[in-house]
Amino acid sequence: MKISSIYNGRLYTMPIPSQPSNVEMEFINRILSKSNVSVDITRLDSIDSSEDYDMYRIFTKGGALSLKFSYDYDNKHLLKEIKNCKNLNTQNTPEYIDGGVIEVGEKILYLLCKFHDGEPIMEVGRSYISTEIDLFLEAYKNLHGQSVGRLTYKGLNNQFVKDSNMRDIFGDEQIKAIDANSDFSKIEKLISCLKKEINSLKSKLPDVTTGLILGGATPSNVFISREGVQFDDLRNLCKGHVFSDIADMTLSFCFSPLVEIDIVKKFCSSLGVDYDKPLYDLFYAVELRKKCISYLIRYLKEVYLYESQRVYEIVRIIDEFSLSYERMCKIPAFKENREFIRKNITEPVLEDGPNS
Incomplete structure (x- = not known):
């Protein structure tokens, strides 16, 4: 099955955030x-x-x-x-x-x-970074040279893995509700498998930093104005390697493989970092698995913790998921369970269509 953006060729009517009351x-x-x-x-x-x-x-x-x-x-x-x-x-x-x-x-x-x-780039268009790469690089370089604390990329990943414990997130009632519509244990095993792979991969990463990294840039938290580019979400700032940010942005901003390679090389040139494809691939493998876990847990939270009150957020998650679907199918554990994930978690929107 090949999935493209859920907005292609479809019309949705849904509640959206209103002006403040x-x-x-x-x-x-x-x-x-x-x-x-x-x-x-x-x-x-x-x-x-x-x-x-x-x-x-x-x-x-x-x-x-x-x-x-x-x-x-x-x-x-x-x-x-x-x-x-x-x-x-x-x-x-x-x-x-x-x-x-x-x-x-x-x-x-x-x-x-x-x-x-x-x-936000979400409103301007995801292609902004690739078409205006020089402006984005100037802003990133300014941030990359800053220092804010002792947190490292390794520490950030350790916290991510810890925070992804399904039984800490969902109570007994939510677990029963998930089981009524899907299979909680199967989802838990899939996420546990992905976390083990993350731990294995990050143990192979060298203890090398290039500067301050964002640790989670998305089309919703990067803003564009006449003054240039502004990074709004500062929660995950830490010492790390620029390759992790590029890999994360490749997934969040849905770069094509050709654009991804071009952006990696331009970042390296701008920041004076050696282009090392095997090292980049390691960071990418970690970020891809983190993104997969994030999509699954975010979706389940919206439906079973927040009782589907934010339909616009559910659709946003599934759209991001659909745009990363082919990349995530490169993960053996995801590929093996892709039909289960599609049918039991995202089927209300990602149903079979003419391009399936």
């Missing part, structure tokens, strides 16, 4: 009133609602701001992003204004930053 506007104003700056909102856009935090873009007469907040005031990912934002000194990341724990009826954790008045 009056209640949301009032709540955001309460957060801002507790900050150390005076903000006069002219427009408020809801950008994202992720597991770690909600994100809003605030427009003022003086420019654009981003506000991220979590009801979990101990959220380790947002705490790390606040720390990284404070320590960075580059125009290609949001500029820290204020952040921390405040009380607005209940304790929340928030981060307020200056933000480019731009659009």
Whole structure:
């Protein structure tokens, strides 16, 4: 079976995030009133609602701001992003204004930053990086030379593997629901197999870093504006090798094999890194398996933890999955289970069609 983007030749009607309500506007104003700056909102856009935090873009007469907040005031990912934002000194990341724990009826954790008045690559088009590679490389090079802490790529992967424990994510009721529609044990075994492969592969990676890496760039968290490229998601910044970021972006931005090779060589030339295809292939193999695990768990969370309330997010996950499908079929464990994955997890959208 060959899968292309689920949007090709199809029409969907689905709920999408609406403009912030009056209640949301009032709540955001309460957060801002507790900050150390005076903000006069002219427009408020809801950008994202992720597991770690909600994100809003605030427009003022003086420019654009981003506000991220979590009801979990101990959220380790947002705490790390606040720390990284404070320590960075580059125009290609949001500029820290204020952040921390405040009380607005209940304790929340928030981060307020200056933000480019731009659009995410998701809106501009995934091909932006390949067509405007010089601008993207300039921004990446600025970030790559920064330093924010001691976390390494190895540590980031260890945390990813630990956080992918299915029985820590889903409770008994969710497991029963998954079993009613699919096979929880089979999914768990597949993910366990992929994690073992990740551990085996990363043990072969040399302990070499080229600089600061993003650890997870997506079309939703890279923004384009007149000021250039801005990297918004700073949760996974760590010391690592640029090859891991290129491999991750190849999958997230759906580069063709020819574009992938061209971008690897251009990154190497720009950053003064030796082009080493066997080493790149090792990083790619790790990132491909991480991406596969991520798609499966994200989808299951949306359906069984969040009860399919965010249909737009489910469709986004499945579209990303469909665009990476052929690459993931190169993983033996995935290829062996591809019909099970398609029929039991993503069949509502990825049903057989004329091109199957």
